[in-house]
Amino acid sequence: MKEPVFVSPAEIAASKAAAKRVKDEVYGLGLTYHIESYGCQMNEHDSEKIAGMMEDMGYTKAEDKSKADFIIFNTCCIREHAEQRVYGNIGALKKRKDENPQLMIGVCGCMMQQKDSGRKLFKRFPFVDIVFGTNELHRFPLLFEEAYHGERTLQVRDMDGEIAEGLPVCRNSTFSTFTNITYGCNNFCSYCIVPYVRGRERSRNSMDIVNEVKGLALAGFKEVTLLGQNVNSYKGDGETTDFPALLRMVHDQVPELKRIRFMTSHPKDLSSGLIDAMAELPRVCKHIHLPVQSGSSRILKLMNRCYTREKYIEEVQQLREKVPEIELTTDIIVGFPGETEADFKETLSLVEQVGYSAAYTFMYSPRKGTVAATMPDQIPDEVKHDRLERLNEVQSRVLRNGNMKYIGTYGEVLVEGCDHRSEPMAYGKLSNFKMVYFPGDDSLVGSMRNVKITGSQNNSLIGELV
Numbered sequence: 001m002k003e004p005v006f007v008s009p010a011e012i013a014a015s016k017a018a019a020k021r022v023k024d025e026v027y028g029l030g031l032t033y034h035i036e037s038y039g040c041q042m043n044e045h046d047s048e049k050i051a052g053m054m055e056d057m058g059y060t061k062a063e064d065k066s067k068a069d070f071i072i073f074n075t076c077c078i079r080e081h082a083e084q085r086v087y088g089n090i091g092a093l094k095k096r097k098d099e100n101p102q103l104m105i106g107v108c109g110c111m112m113q114q115k116d117s118g119r120k121l122f123k124r125f126p127f128v129d130i131v132f133g134t135n136e137l138h139r140f141p142l143l144f145e146e147a148y149h150g151e152r153t154l155q156v157r158d159m160d161g162e163i164a165e166g167l168p169v170c171r172n173s174t175f176s177t178f179t180n181i182t183y184g185c186n187n188f189c190s191y192c193i194v195p196y197v198r199g200r201e202r203s204r205n206s207m208d209i210v211n212e213v214k215g216l217a218l219a220g221f222k223e224v225t226l227l228g229q230n231v232n233s234y235k236g237d238g239e240t241t242d243f244p245a246l247l248r249m250v251h252d253q254v255p256e257l258k259r260i261r262f263m264t265s266h267p268k269d270l271s272s273g274l275i276d277a278m279a280e281l282p283r284v285c286k287h288i289h290l291p292v293q294s295g296s297s298r299i300l301k302l303m304n305r306c307y308t309r310e311k312y313i314e315e316v317q318q319l320r321e322k323v324p325e326i327e328l329t330t331d332i333i334v335g336f337p338g339e340t341e342a343d344f345k346e347t348l349s350l351v352e353q354v355g356y357s358a359a360y361t362f363m364y365s366p367r368k369g370t371v372a373a374t375m376p377d378q379i380p381d382e383v384k385h386d387r388l389e390r391l392n393e394v395q396s397r398v399l400r401n402g403n404m405k406y407i408g409t410y411g412e413v414l415v416e417g418c419d420h421r422s423e424p425m426a427y428g429k430l431s432n433f434k435m436v437y438f439p440g441d442d443s444l445v446g447s448m449r450n451v452k453i454t455g456s457q458n459n460s461l462i463g464e465l466v
Contacts, residue, residue, distance in 0.1 A: 006162060006163050006164075007165070011139075011164075012164065012166050015138055015139055016056070019053060026057070026058045027058060031059050031069040032062035033061060033068055033069070034063075034068035035047045035054075036089065038075055038076040038085070038086065039082060040078070042180070042227060045169075046134075049167050050108070050140060053168055054170075056168050070103075071093065071106070072105070073090060073106070075109035075111035076111060078110075078192075078194070080365045086111060090105070090107065104147060105129055105130075107131050110194070111197075113156060114369065115196075122152075130147040130154075132153070132156060133197075134161065137164065138164035139155070160202070165204075174220060174221070177223075181203065181228050181236075181262075182228035182230070183201070184199040184201045186233070187229075187230060189304050189305060190302060190375075191303060191370055191372040192370060196370075201229070203235050205236050206236045214256075222414055223260075223261060224261070226250070228264070230264065230269060231265055232271065233269050234246055242271075244273035251281045251283055260284045260285065262284075265290050267305070267312050270290070275323065278322070278323050285433070286326045288319065290316075292350065292354075294336065295351070298343060299336055299343050303372070325431075327357040327432040328355075329357055329433060330356050330358075331359070332359055332360070334362070334384055334387040337372055337377050338375065339387075347391065348391065351394050351395055351398055358399070361392055361395065363381075364379065406434065407453055407455060409453050411436070412430065412431070413429065413463075415427070417445055425438065425440065428449070435461065437461070438465060450466040451465055
């Protein structure tokens with residue numbers, strides 16, 4: 001774990017001063033912003049910080065992109081498809097920019113942090129006003145101020161990144177939200193670009209996290225998700241506080257909070273201490289996202305995942321023994337270079353054996369700059385498509401069978417929304433991440449409700465209010 005470098009209070013103050021200058025300048029103009037966010041929860045939370053800074057600069061949120069005065073794309077580079085969508089959506093704005101030169105366009109995030117990607121995009125799309133990387137988030141008002149005054153701005157620094165405390169956040173929900181506990185990643189999985197664009201792992205101080213969560217709970221949030229590329233390797237306070245200890249601190253010092261979630265966990269760092277904490281702390285949710293990526297030990301070694309199939313299954317057994325009500329979700333990649341039909345069938349058998357309540361499945365996508373992109377035996381797309389389809393069929397069957405055990409049981413749901421496509425159906429998750437739909441309206445959103453499970457459909461459960 002790299003010793004974290006914290007952004008100085010003076011830098012944060014300079015950024016806030018820039019935000020105030022912009023706000024004074026745009027006062028009364030009714031200007032709006034729209035953020036398009038791609039990728040993981042980390043990006044989603046970064047977008048909430050960008051929104052907070054936009055609000056500090058006097059802009060208000062526009063739900064409709066076509067009516068916004070400033071449009072910013074917060075990009076992801078995990079898969080090629082996401083990159084192509086970004087290019088297409090930026091290109092589609094050229095005509096609008098020609099018609100309205102006052103429109104401002106920005107691009108930020110992981111894709112910009114890749115080697116030369118930000119510079120190339122800046123050159124390819126001369127109508128884009130501001131481009132910056134993941135390390136510049138806290139400086140956004142300073143960069144925006146330059147762009148607002150007509151100076152096209154490009155800022156991407158190749159560095160490990162710093163921890164910025166005290167940034168404003170405009171949260172997308174009033175009852176469930178995120179808190180970063182780590183930034184970056186040290187794992188260097190052979191297929192993954194994240195360590196190159198997010199930098200080395202660094203952890204926030206535990207009391208900064210506890211105080212943020214405390215503030216959220218007192219503001220009415222019922223659920224907080226502790227975020228990191230690998231929360232299991234959290235080492236705060238000069239590496240004296242590990243992740244199980246942090247969980248216990250949050251649980252014990254923020255009794256107002258109803259639920260504590262976390263993601264993502266790397267199997268190589270899953271400790272008995274974390275399993276014990278999940279078993280012993282009632283308000284820690286009984287769910288773990290534990291990406292396996294492949295069921296073949298041979299492929300896992302090529303992926304540099306640092307565990308075997310057998311080790312992973314052993315961890316799952318320990319989790320289920322100590323936390324009987326736990327549900328597991330996972331990520332799986334098919335078509336990794338060199339994956340044989342036998343390797344793939346090991347993945348299928350693992351899915352059947354573990355019984356995931358959800359699996360986020362992907363075809364391998366080569367990322368320039370990663371080891372896997374230069375490996376021999378790249379798999380043809382048609383084989384990837386076939387394997388992905390077969391994997392999803394198995395996972396769907398496993399999920400349907402797993403849902404049957406819930407029928408007739410009771411649980412508490414945090415209501416997230418309401419589906420109005422036919423009879424109004426409220427929906428929300430149990431502690432273990434299972435989604436439940438039940439008759440109800442918008443007045444229930446944000447509340448905790450007891451339900452009885454009466455059936456299942458596709459990926460979710462059906463229930464009724466108790």
